[in-house]
Amino acid sequence: MLWVLLVLLIIILIIAFNTIKIVKQSEVYIIERLGKFHKVADAGLTIIIPFVDHVRSVVSLKQQTMDIPPQGVITQDNVTITIDTVVFYRITDPAKAVYEIQNLKKGIEYLAITTIRDIVGKMDLDSTFSSRDTINDHLRVILDEATDQWGCKVDRVEVKDITPPADIRDAMEKQMNAERNKRALILQAEGERQSAITLAEGKKEAAILEAEADKEAKIRRATGEAEAIKKVAEAKAQEIHVVYDAMMKANPDDKLVQLKSLEALKEVANGSANKVFIPFEATKALGSLGAVAEVLKDKKKE
Numbered sequence: 001m002l003w004v005l006l007v008l009l010i011i012i013l014i015i016a017f018n019t020i021k022i023v024k025q026s027e028v029y030i031i032e033r034l035g036k037f038h039k040v041a042d043a044g045l046t047i048i049i050p051f052v053d054h055v056r057s058v059v060s061l062k063q064q065t066m067d068i069p070p071q072g073v074i075t076q077d078n079v080t081i082t083i084d085t086v087v088f089y090r091i092t093d094p095a096k097a098v099y100e101i102q103n104l105k106k107g108i109e110y111l112a113i114t115t116i117r118d119i120v121g122k123m124d125l126d127s128t129f130s131s132r133d134t135i136n137d138h139l140r141v142i143l144d145e146a147t148d149q150w151g152c153k154v155d156r157v158e159v160k161d162i163t164p165p166a167d168i169r170d171a172m173e174k175q176m177n178a179e180r181n182k183r184a185l186i187l188q189a190e191g192e193r194q195s196a197i198t199l200a201e202g203k204k205e206a207a208i209l210e211a212e213a214d215k216e217a218k219i220r221r222a223t224g225e226a227e228a229i230k231k232v233a234e235a236k237a238q239e240i241h242v243v244y245d246a247m248m249k250a251n252p253d254d255k256l257v258q259l260k261s262l263e264a265l266k267e268v269a270n271g272s273a274n275k276v277f278i279p280f281e282a283t284k285a286l287g288s289l290g291a292v293a294e295v296l297k298d299k300k301k302e
Contacts, residue, residue, distance in 0.1 A: 018050040028094045030056040040094055059094040063155060066105055068112050070163075077124045082163040083116055087143065093151025101150045108147060112157070115142045125164065132159050 022045055023029050029041035033053045048054070068085040075081060087108060091097045101107045119138055120128055128135070136157050144154040 015050050019047055021046040021048060021055065026061050028059050028061060030059060030094060030098050032056045037095060037099065057094075057098045059091055059097060061091055061094075063088055063090045066108060068109055068116075070161075071113050071116060073117050073120045075120060075125050075128060076122060079125045079168060080165060081120070081125070081128065082161075083120065083159060084161040084163075085112060085116060085139070086158050086160055087112055087154060088156040088158075089143075089147070089152055089154045091151060092153045096149070096151025104150055104152060107150065108143065108152070108154075111143060111146050112139065115139055125168070128162055132162075135159055 021029060021041065023041050023043045025043045027043065029046065031038045031041055031046075031048060031053055032055075033049070037056075038053060066087045066089070068087060070082045070084045072080055073083050089108060091104075097104050116135075116139060119135055123131065123135075136159060139159075140154055140157040143157060147154055
């Protein structure tokens with residue numbers, strides 16, 4: 001009896017193992033009943049009928065990555081380059097991913113290889129290096145449209161590396177060095193030119209400021225001299241006015257006026273002028289003085 005109980009216990013455990021299924025998070029089970037698709041079991045506890053239902057496949061709903069093997073591609077200008085690509089995708093319809101294609105990863109890989117060759121074959125070598133974003137976007141759109149019937153969504157495609165032949169790499173490095181040296185020489189020449197322009201502008205500004213300062217100094221000097229002459233003239237006029245007032249108050253006679261006129265003529269004659277204009281009134285005074293001088297001479301002789 002004991003062995004019968006053991007056999008029954010083993011049968012019950014087998015049935016329970018085949019009946020109760022625990023589906024993990026981010027996974028689904030494709031359940032078939034009698035060889036035909038029955039349902040998609042989501043995460044959690046799932047009960048199936050033993051020997052009638054069975055799990056066809058376990059499908060992950062996580063985003064998955066797939067490295068495309070490096071491929072040799074010929075560009076439009078007949079240069080063979082090697083392109084290394086990675087594809088990011090996720091399953092949106094598990095039933096299609098299982099039943100619409102025999103091997104989803106192989107299908108994505110072959111489709112990516114042919115698409116890369118088609119895209120890069122229409123571009124020259126320089127464009128492949130400068131247009132990685134364009135290649136990525138174009139490749140993603142084509143793969144996404146093609147894999148939609150397989151229940152797959154291509155989220156992103158990245159070209160990891162583009163490797164040209166060794167001789168092309170050497171030529172490109174030499175070209176880059178030449179361009180770098182050229183840019184350095186251009187920058188140096190531009191710096192020297194800018195320095196010369198700045199120096200010339202500085203000298204020009206200095207000369208302008210110096211000329212303006214000299215002009216201002218001359219104007220100030222002339223203004224000062226004119227002011228000084230004006231002050232002297234005013235002082236002389238004031239002095240003459242005072243003398244005149246004093247003379248008017250003293251009630252001078254003609255002889256005193258004539259004597260002052262002679263003194264004024266003496267000062268004028270001592271100046272630097274070559275010609276002296278004597279007023280008519282002064283000549284009368286000179287004549288009177290000449291007559292006085294003759295009288296004095298006659299008295300001395302007697």
